[in-house]
Structure formats: structure tokens, C-alpha cells
Amino acid sequence: MKSSRVLMAMVVALSLTAFSADWPQFCGPDRNNISAETGLADLWPAAGPKVLWETQVYDGYSGPAIKDGKVYLIDRDEENSLLRCLDLNTGKPLWECAFADPGEMKGKKFAGTRGTPTVTDDAIYFMTGYGTLIRVDPQSKTVVWKRALLSDFGLGLHQWGHAQAPSIYKDMVIVALDTKDASVFAFDKETGKQVWASPKLGKHSFVSTQIVTLHGSDMVVGITSDEPPPRKRKPKDGEKSEPPKKLQEGHVFGLSPMDGSLLWSYTGWKCKIAIPHPVVLPDNRLFITGGYDAGSALIQIVKDGADFDVKELYTTDTVGSQLHQPIPLGDHLFIGSNSNSRKDGLACFSLDGKLEWRTKDIDDAPNFERGSLIMADVSWSFSMERAASSISLKPIRRDTSNSPPPRW
Numbered sequence: 001m002k003s004s005r006v007l008m009a010m011v012v013a014l015s016l017t018a019f020s021a022d023w024p025q026f027c028g029p030d031r032n033n034i035s036a037e038t039g040l041a042d043l044w045p046a047a048g049p050k051v052l053w054e055t056q057v058y059d060g061y062s063g064p065a066i067k068d069g070k071v072y073l074i075d076r077d078e079e080n081s082l083l084r085c086l087d088l089n090t091g092k093p094l095w096e097c098a099f100a101d102p103g104e105m106k107g108k109k110f111a112g113t114r115g116t117p118t119v120t121d122d123a124i125y126f127m128t129g130y131g132t133l134i135r136v137d138p139q140s141k142t143v144v145w146k147r148a149l150l151s152d153f154g155l156g157l158h159q160w161g162h163a164q165a166p167s168i169y170k171d172m173v174i175v176a177l178d179t180k181d182a183s184v185f186a187f188d189k190e191t192g193k194q195v196w197a198s199p200k201l202g203k204h205s206f207v208s209t210q211i212v213t214l215h216g217s218d219m220v221v222g223i224t225s226d227e228p229p230p231r232k233r234k235p236k237d238g239e240k241s242e243p244p245k246k247l248q249e250g251h252v253f254g255l256s257p258m259d260g261s262l263l264w265s266y267t268g269w270k271c272k273i274a275i276p277h278p279v280v281l282p283d284n285r286l287f288i289t290g291g292y293d294a295g296s297a298l299i300q301i302v303k304d305g306a307d308f309d310v311k312e313l314y315t316t317d318t319v320g321s322q323l324h325q326p327i328p329l330g331d332h333l334f335i336g337s338n339s340n341s342r343k344d345g346l347a348c349f350s351l352d353g354k355l356e357w358r359t360k361d362i363d364d365a366p367n368f369e370r371g372s373l374i375m376a377d378v379s380w381s382f383s384m385e386r387a388a389s390s391i392s393l394k395p396i397r398r399d400t401s402n403s404p405p406p407r408w
Contacts, residue, residue, distance in 0.1 A: 023066040026116040026165030028374075031210050031277070033327050035376035053091030057084075060112025060129070061163065067119040070094065074113050074126055081128045083117065083136050095141045103130035103150075106159040114163040118173075123189070125173050129161030133175060135192065145192035153179045158204055165208040167220065169257045174211075176222055178204035183224055184255060196260035202250040203227045205274035211257060214284045215303045219254040219263055223274040223288065226250040250274060252288055254301065254308065264308040269297040269315060276325045279333065281351065285313070291322025291339030298351065314353045319344065327375045332356065338370050346373075 058076040081101035114129030131150035182197035202224025209222040271294035289296040322339035337344035345359030359365035
């Protein structure tokens with residue numbers, strides 16, 4: 001089993017050692033990367049926080065889900081995929097469920113696991129990087145049902161695989177899948193049978209759909225990618241040039257969770273490989289961001305009678321995150337504004353479209369590369385102090401603690 005110890009470790013970041021809040025799905029309970037934990041240590045030791053435990057896992061990009069003191073992680077062993085269950089406090093393996101899941105990604109540099117399990121009280125749902133959607137029973141530790149979606153829909157394996165974290169809505173499990181005629185599918189939670197398919201709305205993306213309530217209506221919100229133009233080929237002697245192909249546009253969209261029908265869509269923001277899901281903001285707004293020079297956009301969903309429409313508030317090239325969702329705090333977003341062509345570091349961006357600061361412009365500040373961010377202990381507020389050549393963050397606790405502020 002090919003492994004890397006750095007991919008799964010538990011460290012002490014709390015002033016107390018007991019763990020409480022669950023993290024049962026991708027990006028947390030509300031899919032916004034905000035934790036309800038409090039009591040975080042104000043300062044870390046010079047050598048970093050203490051490592052409580054670590055375990056070997058296969059190479060890849062799968063994230064853990066946590067529920068009721070157990071850690072669930074998608075792993076890989078040769079031609080098998082497996083779900084591993086570990087004790088949260090000790091890292092001790094509790095059980096695993098393995099199943100045949102053959103496939104080989106052409107993009108071998110980034111091969112490996114994908115996705116994050118979605119854990120409910122009685123089931124664990126996940127989709128592997130090789131297109132297998134599965135439900136596991138945590139009591140019997142066995143597969144309840146399994147769908148080989150690539151075979152079911154006559155698809156080939158994308159060069160970088162499939163990265164989905166299933167959304168649960170009532171009696172359905174929902175995932176995005178780029179097929180000839182559809183972009184999102186809902187399956188029955190109990191049987192795995194297809195319930196509905198959405199219209200075709202663009203090309204393959206790595207955006208997991210999420211259930212969002214806008215104007216009091218539940219919606220399945222997601223993003224698809226623009227179809228890339230074909231590689232230019234010089235015509236052979238006597239060969240007529242082919243007329244340009246009409247390319248499919250990527251969409252930011254909202255679907256009815258009951259039947260997959262399209263409620264609204266937006267094509268004013270373009271990304272050839274969409275990865276972060278939209279950030280849900282007050283007043284029925286969504287912030288969209290991406291890499292590959294896509295930049296970002298803020299849109300507002302408006303309602304006219306029974307119909308929905310989209311109002312573009314702005315687009316910007318000032319910030320853009322290739323991989324991870326920005327985190328909202330008040331009227332600002334914290335964005336890991338890095339990509340293949342952008343090295344801004346961590347950026348603070350106001351919702352009215354202004355860049356407040358970025359670590360690229362701060363002496364000796366870290367870049368953070370394309371690491372993920374989690375916000376916790378949100379009783380903190382922030383004041384920004386500007387100097388001639390630097391910006392610092394000063395945490396202010398509501399309990400008026402006099403602990404010294406961390407600085408870069």
C-alpha cells in the first residue's frame with residue numbers, strides 16, 4: 001500500500017483536549033469551513049502544536065469526516081477502494097470496508113483518492129475518484145449498495161478522476177456527473193436507484209453540489225466548467241478546414257431538489273476547471289471564485305413571482321482561489337488567493353469588491369500556497385493595523401483578554 005504519513009494527522013489546536021463538534025461532511029456541517037469549536041489556544045509553541053496521532057494513508061486528496069468520535073476516510077489499496085474508520089482521540093483503526101474499484105488516472109502526478117464522505121446517523125455515502133458511488137452501513141461495516149457510475153453512463157475516467165462529496169436531501173443522495181445529457185443526478189438513499197437527472201449545463205468540474213436555501217426555497221447549487229477549445233490542427237493538403245465547434249458554456253446554477261429542473265443559471269463567469277463551490281452570503285448572494293485566470297464574481301439571486309433570475313453585482317480579477325472555498329466573516333471574505341498563475345497568499349476581500357490586504361504584500365508573511373482554511377473560535381473579531389510596509393491582524397476577544405496578538 002503506497003502511503004504518506006503527512007496526509008492524515010491530528011494535532012492539538014485547542015486549549016482543552018476534548019473533542020466535541022462533529023465535522024460530518026465536506027467543509028463541515030454547513031459546508032462553509034467554519035467550525036463551532038471555541039477555546040482555541042491564543043499562541044502555539046515555537047515547534048508547533050503537539051501531534052496526538054498520525055496514520056499512513058494512500059496518496060491523494062480525500063478529506064476526513066468526523067461524527068460521534070469517529071473519523072471516516074476514503075483510502076486506496078491497489079485496485080481496491082476502502083472506507084476506513086478510526087478513533088478520533090487515539091487514531092486507532094476501528095474497522096474498514098474494502099471493495100473492488102479498478103481504474104487508472106492519466107494524470108498520474110495527481111492520482112490517488114478523491115472526495116470526502118458524507119456521514120449521517122445510519123449511513124456513510126461517498127464517491128471515489130474512480131466514479132463509484134456507494135453507501136456503507138456503519139453498524140454492519142458492509143456495502144449497502146454500490147453504483148459504478150462510469151459504467152452505468154458509458155463514461156471514461158477523467159484524467160484527474162472525479163471529486164465529489166455527496167449532498168443529502170430528504171430521501172436522496174445528490175452528486176454532479178458530466179454525462180452526454182445531464183450534469184447532476186439524484187439517487188434513492190435506500191436503494192441507489194436514480195430518481196432524477198438535471199439538464200446538461202456544461203462540462204466536467206470538481207465542484208460538489210450543495211443544498212442552499214434562497215428566497216425560502218431549497219435548491220441544489222453547483223458549478224460546471226467551460227468546454228475547452230480543441231487543439232488546433234493544421235489541415236492536410238487538400239483537406240477542408242472544419243467549421244469552429246460551438247463550445248458548451250459552464251454554468252453556476254440552481255436546481256429544484258425534487259426533480260432536478262433548472263431554476264436559474266448564470267454564465268457571466270468563466271472557468272475551464274471549476275473546483276471551489278459557491279460561498280453563500282446574506283441577501284441571497286453567492287460568491288464564486290476559481291483559478292486558471294477565472295477571477296471571482298458576486299451574484300444575487302432575485303425572485304419575480306414564482307421565477308428566479310440572476311443579478312451580477314460584479315466580477316473581479318483582484319482575487320481568485322483555484323482549489324478552496326473562501327470563508328466569510330462579517331462583510332469580508334478570507335481567500336487563499338493562489339493558483340497556477342497567482343501567488344497572492346491569504347487575502348482579505350470586502351464584499352463590496354475591495355481588496356483590504358494580502359500576505360503577498362506583507363514582509364515575511366506566509367503564502368499558504370493552496371492549503372485549505374478553517375475558521376474556528378469565531379468569537380474573535382479583527383482589527384487591521386497598517387504600517388508603511390506591512391499589515392498585521394490583531395485578534396480582539398470579546399472577553400477583553402489581554403493576551404498578546406499573534407503577528408507575522
